[in-house]
Each structure stands twice: as structure tokens, then as C-alpha cells.
Amino acid sequence: MSYCTLAVIGNFTYPSTSTSNPNPKVSISNSTQRRKEFVSLLKNCKDANQILPIHAKIIRTGHDQDPFILFELLRLSSTLSSVNYASTIFQLVHNPNVFLYTALMDGFVSAGSYSDGISLYFQMINRFIMPDKYVITSVLKACGSHFALREGKEVHCQASKLGLSSNRSITMKLMEFYGKCGEFDDARKVFDKMTERDVVASTIVINCFLDHGLVEQAIEVFDLVRVKDTVCWTAMIDGLVRNGEMNMALEMFREMQKENMRPNEVTIVCVLSACSQLGALELGRWVHSYIGKHHRIELNHFVGGALISMYSRCGDIDEAERIFAMMKERKVITYNLMISGLAMHGKSIQAIEIFRGMIKQGLLPTSFTFVAILNACSHGGLVNLGLEMFHSMSRDYGIPPQIEHYGCIVDLLGRVGHLKEAYNFIQNMEIAPDHVMLGSLLSACKIHGNFELGEQVARILMNHGVVDSGTYVLLANVYASSGKWKEAAQIRAKMKEGGIQKEPGCSSIEVNNEIHEFLLGDLRHPQKEKIYNKLEELNQVLKEAGHIPATDAVLHDIEDWEKEQALAIHSERLAICYGLISTKPCTTIRVVKNLRVCDDCHSMIKLIAKVTGRKIVVRDRKRFHHFENGNCSCGDYW
DNA sequence: CAAAATAGAC
Numbered sequence: 001m002s003y004c005t006l007a008v009i010g011n012f013t014y015p016s017t018s019t020s021n022p023n024p025k026v027s028i029s030n031s032t033q034r035r036k037e038f039v040s041l042l043k044n045c046k047d048a049n050q051i052l053p054i055h056a057k058i059i060r061t062g063h064d065q066d067p068f069i070l071f072e073l074l075r076l077s078s079t080l081s082s083v084n085y086a087s088t089i090f091q092l093v094h095n096p097n098v099f100l101y102t103a104l105m106d107g108f109v110s111a112g113s114y115s116d117g118i119s120l121y122f123q124m125i126n127r128f129i130m131p132d133k134y135v136i137t138s139v140l141k142a143c144g145s146h147f148a149l150r151e152g153k154e155v156h157c158q159a160s161k162l163g164l165s166s167n168r169s170i171t172m173k174l175m176e177f178y179g180k181c182g183e184f185d186d187a188r189k190v191f192d193k194m195t196e197r198d199v200v201a202s203t204i205v206i207n208c209f210l211d212h213g214l215v216e217q218a219i220e221v222f223d224l225v226r227v228k229d230t231v232c233w234t235a236m237i238d239g240l241v242r243n244g245e246m247n248m249a250l251e252m253f254r255e256m257q258k259e260n261m262r263p264n265e266v267t268i269v270c271v272l273s274a275c276s277q278l279g280a281l282e283l284g285r286w287v288h289s290y291i292g293k294h295h296r297i298e299l300n301h302f303v304g305g306a307l308i309s310m311y312s313r314c315g316d317i318d319e320a321e322r323i324f325a326m327m328k329e330r331k332v333i334t335y336n337l338m339i340s341g342l343a344m345h346g347k348s349i350q351a352i353e354i355f356r357g358m359i360k361q362g363l364l365p366t367s368f369t370f371v372a373i374l375n376a377c378s379h380g381g382l383v384n385l386g387l388e389m390f391h392s393m394s395r396d397y398g399i400p401p402q403i404e405h406y407g408c409i410v411d412l413l414g415r416v417g418h419l420k421e422a423y424n425f426i427q428n429m430e431i432a433p434d435h436v437m438l439g440s441l442l443s444a445c446k447i448h449g450n451f452e453l454g455e456q457v458a459r460i461l462m463n464h465g466v467v468d469s470g471t472y473v474l475l476a477n478v479y480a481s482s483g484k485w486k487e488a489a490q491i492r493a494k495m496k497e498g499g500i501q502k503e504p505g506c507s508s509i510e511v512n513n514e515i516h517e518f519l520l521g522d523l524r525h526p527q528k529e530k531i532y533n534k535l536e537e538l539n540q541v542l543k544e545a546g547h548i549p550a551t552d553a554v555l556h557d558i559e560d561w562e563k564e565q566a567l568a569i570h571s572e573r574l575a576i577c578y579g580l581i582s583t584k585p586c587t588t589i590r591v592v593k594n595l596r597v598c599d600d601c602h603s604m605i606k607l608i609a610k611v612t613g614r615k616i617v618v619r620d621r622k623r624f625h626h627f628e629n630g631n632c633s634c635g636d637y638w
Numbered sequence: 639c640a641a642a643a644t645a646g647a648c
Contacts, residue, residue, distance in 0.1 A: 169640060176641090203641040235642045266643045273644075305644050337645065371647045378648090407648020436648050 034061060035068055042072035048080045055089070064092070071099050078107025087116075098124070102135045109138055114146035121155070131158060133167050140170070144177035152177045166193075172204060179208025199225055203232045210239025215248075230264050238270040246274045247515060250283065262296075265303050272306035279592030279619055280510050281314035301329045305337050312341025315590045315617040315624060321350070332363050340372040345624045346633050348380025367399050374408035378415055379623060381635070386412045407437040414444025415637050419453050435464050439471045442478060447637060451482040469495070469502050470595075507571035507593045511582045518574040525578065534577040535569070542607050570601050576608060576616060588615040596620045596638065606630050 041054055055073065063069050070093060078086035086107045093100060101124045108117035121139040125131065131139075136159050143152030156174060159165045165174070171194060178187035187208065194201060202225045209218035222228075222236050233256045240249035253271050256263065263271070268287060275284035288307060291297045299307075304327040311320035324330075324338045335358040342351035355373050358365065365373075370393045377386030390409055393399045406429055413422035422441050426433045438461045445454030458475050472495045479488035495502070508517045516525065525531060572593050579589035597605075597620045609616045610630035618625045626633035 172640060198640090200639090200641045207642075229641090231642050233642090238642060264642090269643050302644050309645065331644095333644065333646095340645075340647085368646060375647080402647090404647045409648085411648060434648080440648060 031063070031066075034063060035066055038063060038066075038069045039072050042069070042076050045076055045080070051077050051081055051085070065094055067097055067100060070096075071103050074100060074103035074107065078104065079110070083107040083111040083113060083116075096124075096129075098129055098132050098135055101129065102132075102138055105135060105138045105142070109142050109145070112145075114142040114148070117142035118146060118148055118151050122151070125158070131162065133164050133170055136164060137169050137173050140173035140177045144173070144180035147181050149181045149183065152181065172201065175201065176204050176208065179205060180211060182212055184208075199227060199229055199232050203235050206232070207235050207239060210235075210243060213243055215240065215243050215245060228259075228261065230261055230267060233261055234264070234267040234270060237267060237274075241270055241274045241277075246278045249274045250278075250280070262294075263290075265297055265300060268297060269302050269306045272303075272310045276306075276310040276313040278510070278515050279314050279508060279590060280513075280515055281311075281316060281590060282510055282513050284310045284314055286513075299327065301327070301331050301334055304329070305334050308334070308337045308341060312337070312344060313619065315588075315619060317341060317345040317347065317624075324354075330361070330363075332358070332366055332369070335363065336366065336368050336372055339369065339376065343372050343376035343379055343623075344619075345626070346379045346635075348376040348382055351376035351380075352382075352385070365393075365397055365399070367402060367405075370399060370401075371404050371408060374405060374412065378408055378412040379634070381416055383412055383416055383418070403431060403434055403437065406431065407434075407440060410437050411440045411444070414441050414448075417444075417448045419445060419448060419450050423453060423457075433460075435461060435468065435471055438464065439474055442471075442474055446474070446478045446481060451478065454478050454482075469500050472500060473502060503595060505571045505593065505595045507575040507591050509575040509579050509589070509591050511579065516575070516578055518571040518578070520571055521569045522571065522574055525574075527578065527581070530581050531574055531577045534581050535573060538577065538608060538611075541611055542604060545607055545611065547604060547607055570598065572597060572601055572618060573604070576605065579616075580612060580614070586613065588617060590617045590619075592619045594621060596622055597625065602632065602636070602638075606632055 038054070038058060045051065045054065051073075055077075058064055058066075058069055058073065070089070073089060074086045077083075077089065083104075086104055090096060090100065090104045101120060105117045105120050108114070108120065118139060121131070121135065121142075124135070136155060139155055140152060142148070143155060156165065156177075159167075159170055159174075164170055171190060175187050175190045178184070178190060187205065191201060191205065202221055205221050206218045209215075209221065218236065218239060222232070225232060233252070237249050237252050237256075240246075240252060250271070253263070253267070253274075256267075268291060271287055272284060274280070275287065287310075291299065291303065291307075297303070304323060307323045308320045311317065311323065320338065320341050324334070327334065335354060338354050339351045342348070342354065351373060355365070355369070358369075370389065373389050374386055377383070377389060386409065390401065390405060393405065394401060406425075409425060410422045410433075413419075413425060419441070422444065426437065426441070438457055442454055442457045442461065445451065445457060455478075458478060461471065461475065472491055476488045476491040476495075479485070479491065505520050506517060508515050510516075518525065522528075572591055575591045575593075576589055579591065583589065597618060602625070605616055605618065605625070605627050607630065608614075609627035616627040618627070620638070623634065623638060625638070
């Protein structure tokens with residue numbers, strides 16, 4: 001990217017705010033009156049569909065070059081409609097002033113089209129239009145978000161020449177810009193020059209550190225802030241969540257309570273996100289009741305969506321449905337969240353119903369909506385409906401299928417054992433298959449015992465090049481299941497060769513508001529003796545009940561073949577055993593696992609649910625398993 | 639009157 005800049009400030013023209021009448025046919029007083037009317041009409045407009053008629057009227061009455069009207073029109077169309085429309089209007093303006101540039105640039109920035117915003121700024125400079133503090137603030141935001149270091153520095157120079165660099169909002173944006181670009185020394189320089197280093201400036205610094213994964217440095221700055229406000233706390237909590245430090249985020253939230261700082265909607269959304277990633281249902285419920293008790297926290301679509309997501313991902317899908325039913329303001333994302341929640345839990349029919357409701361509301365489904373719906377069909381074994389939906393998305397909604405949608409269909413067909421159809425489907429696709437899709441077919445081959453096709457798919461996969469650790473493990477498992485130990489060993493060797501690390505399996509369970517984490521064969525828990533005794537006891541009971549440990553699953557979680565015999569103690573078993581000894585009888589046990597459950601654990605958990613009379617809910621990487629009375633809601637396919 | 643936000647795929 002290259003921008004040509006003329007730095008001769010003297011050549012700049014002052015922005016034209018002239019009220020001169022561009023259209024001689026309209027009298028001045030009449031025109032001023034009309035302008036007022038249009039401006040207030042545009043300011044009060046809340047519906048995107050009204051922009052077009054208003055715009056038409058503006059043109060008809062000859063006000064299409066009026067800078068005041070244009071300013072409002074640009075703002076409105078870039079927030080309500082699309083920045084593309086705003087851009088089209090802008091191109092028809094004969095002499096756009098700095099305000100109009102700012103309006104369009106704000107549109108680009110909020111749409112995430114940062115490079116367009118930056119180009120627009122330099123186009124303005126090249127037309128000798130003098131930048132003001134507003135347009136500089138806006139372009140610095142774009143430069144920061146786009147990591148456009150060179151361009152941002154140039155803007156910094158221009159701001160200095162114009163005597164604007166000490167302006168408060170520009171200083172803030174400069175700091176943010178340097179921080180986002182990782183230029184902490186320069187950010188520091190700006191920070192040091194500031195006479196007033198308040199909580200706002202600190203919040204920016206904290207946020208920049210957290211953008212770069214520098215958690216410790218962020219905490220250091222945070223601790224030095226004397227008077228922290230809600231935004232500052234929230235920025236810290238959110239940053240910890242973004243850096244995967246869920247427990248620290250929740251700890252921070254507890255501390256915030258202790259200091260009597262009130263959370264707002266944003267804080268709640270961040271905390272709920274941490275809960276849902278951890279599977280911390282108890283804490284999530286507490287946050288929910290907190291919202292109920294504190295009426296200054298509104299159940300807007302952000303909070304509602306976060307609650308739906310939290311309850312779905314923590315295993316309480318009924319509560320997620322209740323929230324959804326209660327919400328007054330529902331957007332497409334709200335529907336998407338609800339549909340994928342239901343899909344995760346295998347509640348396909350309900351997911352379809354939500355989808356139909358969405359269409360009835362006049363909302364347009366997105367590409368994501370269809371992934372969620374196809375997932376629901378796949379998890380529920382609704383082959384015909386899934387195929388119908390797949391055709392409908394491009395035919396009725398103009399959404400061309402992407403690789404993910406094709407992949408859903410392969411999964412859908414594979415699940416019910418239509419392996420040949422799935423294979424043919426892949427061969428007839430307009431796009432090349434990827435390893436995820438092939439992996440899903442391979443997994444179907446394994447489950448349905450078609451090792452011939454499985455090997456064929458495996459060979460394609462191996463030639464494919466880019467394969468992730470999960471796929472390697474699956475490949476090795478397929479070979480192992482059909483007794484091809486040599487091939488299985490070769491895959492493992494290849495993994496080692498390529499330096500591909502298997503993600504360690506990890507399961508967690510929430511007991512008394514605390515998250516307990518377990519790794520494979522973990523011995524770190526203070527109650528490890530009791531846990532292992534329980535496991536031993538269960539193994540005995542299950543053996544008597546006729547459970548035979550499957551041998552093909554061991555490759556799932558174990559680094560070395562030798563470790564297998566000694567440590568076939570998958571993390572989910574430990575988490576479940578801990579749940580059994582630390583909760584009252586009949587309480588539902590909820591476990592969250594980072595990988596997918598192996599065959600052996602799956603059949604074992606079914607039996608554990610049966611002999612202990614407990615409901616056991618396991619969230620794995622892909623979906624939920626509700627174990628009850630010897631059965632699982634996934635119908636043994638996952 | 640500046641600073642913080644939703645989930646995201648086979």
C-alpha cells in the first residue's frame with residue numbers, strides 16, 4: 001500500500017461550510033428551511049428502508065450538494081445501511097469538505113474497512129483539504145486497527161504541524177495507534193508527555209498490552225491505576241478472556257465485586273463468555289440472577305445472546321431456550337446462537353422450528369445460520385431435510401454454499417452410513433475437499449466399519465499435505481481398529497517427524513463455584529486418592545457389568561504407545577469420579593473436555609450413568625453428550 | 639468526554 005502525501009500545510013484550503021445556494025432555482029430562505037427539515041428527518045431516521053426515499057427527495061429538490069444534508073445522509077447510510085451506499089453518495093459530491101470525509105471515514109472504520117478509511121484520508125490530503133481533529137482521530141483509529149505504522153506516523157507528523165498533537169482525543173488515539181502496532185516505546189513517549197495520566201489513558205495502555213498477549217504488563221499497569229472505573233475493570237476482564245485466562249478473568253470479576261465496583265452490560269457479557277468457555281454453569285447462573293436483581297443491567301441483545309450461549313455451552317439447553325423466548329429484541333445473531341446451541345445438543349427439530357420462526361420474523365439467515373441448521377440436521381440424522389436445506393440456501397436465499405456447508409453434507413451422509421454417497425458427493429463438488437471434510441468421512445468409515453473406503457480416504461488425506469494433529473490421531477486409530485499396526489505406527493512416526501504435537505486432553509468440572517481441571521492420568525488434585533479409589537471401584541463394577549475396554553481408542557490421548565498400558569486414565573474419567581465423590585447423589589454431573597470423547601470412555605460413561613443413577617453431561621470439542629440410564633443423546637455417533 | 643462488547647463453522 002502506498003499513499004502519496006503532500007505535507008505542505010500552507011496549501012490546505014479551509015473546509016467549506018458555506019451555505020451558498022448550489023441550485024439557483026431554489027430560493028435561499030426556502031432552501032434553508034428545507035435543509036433544516038431534511039437534517040432533522042435524517043437525524044430521526046431509524047429504518048434503513050427509509051433512506052432511499054429520503055435520498056430521492058433530496059435529489060428531486062436540488063439539495064444533493066448541500067454539505068449539511070450530505071453529512072447527515074452519509075452518517076445515516078453508513079450506520080443504518082451500508083458503507084458502500086455511503087461511498088456511492090460520496091463519489092457524487094463535487095467538492096466534499098472535511099466533514100464529509102470524516103463521515104465516510106467513520107463509516108469505513110466502523111465497518112472494519114480500515115484500508116479504505118486510510119486511503120480516503122490521503123486522498124483528502126492530496127486534494128489540499130485541511131484535516132481537523134475529528135478526521136485525524138478517525139484515521140488514527142483506522143491506522144491502529146490496520147497496523148498501518150508508516151501511514152499513522154505520517155498522520156502523527158501532520159497533527160504535530162497543525163498543532164493538534166496535544167489535543168486530548170488525538171493523544172489517546174496516538175497512544176492506541178502505537179500500542180496496537182506494538183510500538184510500545186512510542187506509545188510510552190506519548191503517555192509520558194501527557195500531563196494528565198488518568199484512568200482512560202491507562203485503560204488504553206492495558207488494552208494494548210492485552211492485544212499483544214502481554215498479560216503481566218497489563219496487570220502491572222492495572223494495579224497502578226488508583227481510581228479504577230467500570231470500563232477499566234471490564235477492559236482487564238475482557239483482555240484476560242481474550243488471552244484464554246478464564247480463571248484469572250473470573251478472579252478479577254470477584255475482586256471487582258469486593259471493591260464494590262458495579263459491572264455493566266459489557267462486563268456481564270465478558271464474564272458470561274468466560275463462564276461459557278469454562279463450562280462454569282454455577283457461576284453463570286449466579287451472573288444471570290445478578291442481572292435479574294440489578295435493574296440497571298438491561299437484558300439487551302448482547303446480554304441475552306451471551307446468556308443463551310453460556311447456558312447452551314454449559315449444558316443447560318432448556319434454560320437457553322427460556323432466555324430466548326423471553327428476549328424482546330432478537331437479531332440474526334440471537335437466532336444463530338440459539339440454533340447452534342440446539343444443534344450442539346442434538347435437538348434438531350427445535351432448531352428447525354427456531355429457523356422457521358426467524359424467517360417468519362422477516363430476518364435474513366446468514367451463511368452461519370445454515371452451518372448451524374445443517375449441523376442440527378446432521379446431529380439428528382435428518383438426511384432429507386438437511387439436503388433440502390442445502391439446496392434451499394442458494395436457491396431461496398442467494399447464499400452460495402461454502403466448504404463448511406459441503407462438509408456438513410458429507411457429515412450428514414456419513415453419519416447414517418451413506419458412505420458411498422458421501423464419497424461421490426465429494427467427487428462431484430465444485431470445490432476441492434479439505435482435510436476437515438475428509439476427516440469427517442474417515443471418521444464415518446471408522447464408525448460404520450468400512451475400512452476399505454476408510455483407507456482410500458486416508459490415502460487422499462495423506463497426500464493432502466496440511467493435516468492437523470486430530471486428523472493424524474484419527475488416521476492412526478482407523479489403522480489400529482482394522483489391525484494394521486504397522487500403518488498406525490507409521491502415522492505416529494510421521495507425526496513425530498513433522499513435529500506435530502498432540503493437544504493434551506483436558507477435562508474440567510465445576511464444584512462449588514470452582515473449576516477443577518484434570519489431565520490424562522493427573523495426580524495433581526488434593527483429593528487424588530479418593531478419586532482414584534472411586535475409579536478403581538467403578539472399574540470393578542463395570543467389569544462385572546460386562547464392560548470390555550476397547551483397545552483401538554488408546555491412540556486418542558496418549559503420547560507414546562508404551563504409556564498406554566500404564567495410564568489409560570483419560571481425563572474425563574477423573575473429572576467424573578471427582579464429581580461423583582464431591583456432589584450429592586442424583587446431582588447432574590457436567591464435564592467439559594477440550595478434545596473429543598473416545599469410544600471407550602463413551603461406552604464406559606454410559607455404564608457409569610446407569611450404575612450410579614446419575615445424569616452425566618459431557619461437552620466435547622464438537623457437541624454435547626447427555627448420558628442417562630445407559631444411553632447417550634448422541635446415539636453413539638459423534 | 640475520552641477507554642471496554644456478542645459466536646464464528648465441516
